[in-house]
Amino acid sequence: MAGQASFDTMDYVLLGVMLCGSMGIGLYFSFAGNRQRTKEEYLLGGRRMTAIPVCLSLFATFQSAISLLGTPNEVYTYGTMCAYDIVATSLANLIAIGTVVPLIYPLRITSVNEYLALRYDSTCVQIVGALVGILSSLSYMTIALLSPALALEPTVGVPLWMSIVIVGGVGTIYTTLGGIKSVIWTDVFQTVFIFAGAFTVxxxxxxxxxxxxxxxxxxxxxxxxxxDEINFDPRVRHTVWGITIGGTLYWYSSFYTQSSVQRILSTRSERSVRHVYLFSIILYTVYISVLVSTGLLLTAYFYKTKCDPIAAGFLTNNNQLVPYFVLLTLGFLPGLSGLYISTIFSASLSTLSSGINGLAANTVEDFVSKFLRGKSESFMTSITKFLVCFYGVVCIGLAYLAKELQGPVTQMTFMAVGATSGPLLGIFLLGASFPQANYIGALVGCAAGVMVCFGQAIGAFKYGNPPTSLPSGPTDQCFLENATSSFTNYSIFLTAQPENATSLTTMPPEIEVRDFSVFDISYIWNPLLGVLFTIVVGLLTSLVTNRLMSHRPRPQARFLFRFCRRFWYPDINTQDTDIELD
Incomplete structure (x- = not known):
């Protein structure tokens, strides 16, 4: 195929500007002000951050290279049903305003799992929550670091190991040096690249x-x-109900992760946090709309050039479609391809930096804090910086080891993170909704949720019915010398190429008819399974064990959602009162 588009000098220069700019921000916050000498300054920015940078940082953390590469590929391969993710993210943010913000922000904690220790009066629940959260974060960061490397190696020619090391190394260095302030302001800088690249393409x-x-x-x-896919069959990959319900739970669970809570706690007021979530709805809506439109653009481009690079064998993985398309369409002007590749690197950097900073906070507060009592603030900060560096190296190693992963990166992420985020969300919802819940119920419920989610995810991977993609595009002109430089007339193509007619109609692909299997349930429902099993098993276990315990739980009302306080304790002041259950 003609159009062996390549990365030239200006593209590398622009990529270098983004990487050096990110590093420069980290160096600045390493030496500015009090130089991150206290743990609170290093992990929470002194709790003085404003809404706009925190909003942009929260956006950059969760809208990573996974979505940049995965969403257009999703549309190209399966269609636009994924656009309902706009509804899911909007609902999740609105729910978070009324639940997460008033529950977590007033506690003035550092690690999200400190809430679990306070609510269940159990260090064991805190540790289990931390372990599940660390596993979820490592899964997400591994895919976020790996996905651009897998896509760029065959298209841009950057070796996989080099992409992983560069992104992982730069992100680890500036996060280690500058703490949460460098992470937030670097995210702001990288968000500019993300939107500039996406709109340009x-x-x-x-x-x-x-x-x-x-x-x-x-x-x-x-x-x-x-x-219009409204099928109630849970085996259908994407439906209105599946994405709206399952997607909302998935995104809502992200607000109980350390990366998210750390930003909430670094913000100067509860009002500012509410603004963060409201602004996020606007950002997410614009961003997802652009990515869905890009997926439609990929379809139009490859059909109009009559050359589907996957069907022709030029690419080995659908996740490579976007960078390949970018090199073909933007390669005419030096630097434009580099702008978009910088966008992918920026998204990956923001996710990595936020994740390793959060993991360090979890480790310090949930595991080693009791061993560091009495130590100076400078010593605690040094330990935290060491842990940031350690987790950065771990993520680089995991990303390289996982290099054989195949499949849509959005689906892989949803399955990997959903298997842990559902049960973890269930622990929080159980404790914040039911004063009867005790630490035994939380532990048993979490174990049940994790086993069900991992069992379903692994079973679906091994035995599930693979999803049926839409028909591939034509390959008529893939091997012509001028294939990428000129378009055929689309109307002529429709009438003069009847052999390709099946690729240009909405004829549904044949679907294998087989007996119902739980492993055929769409991955989109995995978080809901985790939440339901954790809450139901946890609550039942709590009700039984409460009868057998001599000391029944005495949860403070402030550890419940506000609307639950009014329901369970209608006759008392529920702001900060110990309540003994009947």
Whole structure:
């Protein structure tokens, strides 16, 4: 195929500017002000951060390279049902305003798992929550670090190990040096790259194809535009109900992670935190809309050039589609390809830096704090910096070891993180909703949730019915010398190429009919399974064990959601009172 687009000098320069800028921010906060001498300053920015930078940082943390590469690929491969993620993220943010903010922010804690220790009066629950949270974060960061490396190696020519080491090394260094302030302000800097790159690709691509109407026409003719899948069968991969319910739980669970809570606690007021979540809805809506549109653009481009690079064998993985498309469409002007590749690196950096900073906070507060009592603030900060560096190295190693992973990165992430985030969310919801819940119920419920989620995820991977993708594009001109430099007339293509007609209709692909199996349940429901099993098993266990315990739990009302306080304790002041259960 012609168009062996490549990364040139200006592209590498622009990539270097992004990496050096990120490093420079870390160095600045390492030496500015009090130089991060206290643990609170290093992990929480002195609790003085404002809403806008925290909002941009929260956005950059969870909208990583996984979504940049995965969402357009999802649309190209399966259609636009994933756009309902806008509804899921919006609902999750609105729910968080009324639940997470008033529950967590007034406690003035550092680690999210300190809430578990306070609510259940149990260090054991705190440790279990920390372990599950660490496993979830490592899974997410591994895929976030690996996905751009897998995509860039065959398209840009950057060796996989080099991408992992560069992104992992730079992120680890500036996070170690500058703490949460460098993470937040670097996220702000990287968010600019993310939006600049995403909009540049979308605008230039639409111009190449022939306009928005042409993009929509081809996408609709090839069956990519679909928003009406309302099937109640849980085996259907994406439905309105599945993405809305399962997706909302998935994103809501992210607000109980250390990376998210750390930003909440670093913000100067509860009002500012509410603004963070409201601003996030706007950012997420714009961002997901751009990525879904990019997926439709990929469809129009590869159908109009009559060359699907996956079907032609030029690419080995659908996750490589976006960088490949970028090199073809933006390679005409030096630096533009580098801008988008910098976008991918920026998204990966933001996720890594936030994650390793959060893991260090978890380790210090949940595991080693009792061994460091009486130590100076400078010593505690040094230990925290060492842990940041340690987790950075661990993530680099895990990403390289996981290099054989295949499949849509969005689905891989949802399965890996959903298997742990569901049970973890269940522990928090159990404790914040039911004063009857005790530490035994929390531990048993969490164990049940984790076993069910991992069992279902592993079983689906090994025995589940693989999803059926939409028809591949044509390959007629893939091997012509001018294949990527000129378009055929789309209307002529529809009438003069009947052999490709099946690729340009909405004919549903054949679906294998088989007996119902739990392993065929869509991955989108995994978080819900974890939450339900954790809460139901945990509550039942608590009710039974409460009868057998001589000392019944006495949860303070402030450890419950505000609406639950009014329900369980209607006749008393529930702001900060010990309540003994009947």
């Amino acid at each position: 979308l605008v230039k691509g639409v111009m190449n194809v022939g306009g928005i109407e042409e993009v929509l026409s081809i996408a609709n003719a090839t069956g990519r535009i679909t928003f």
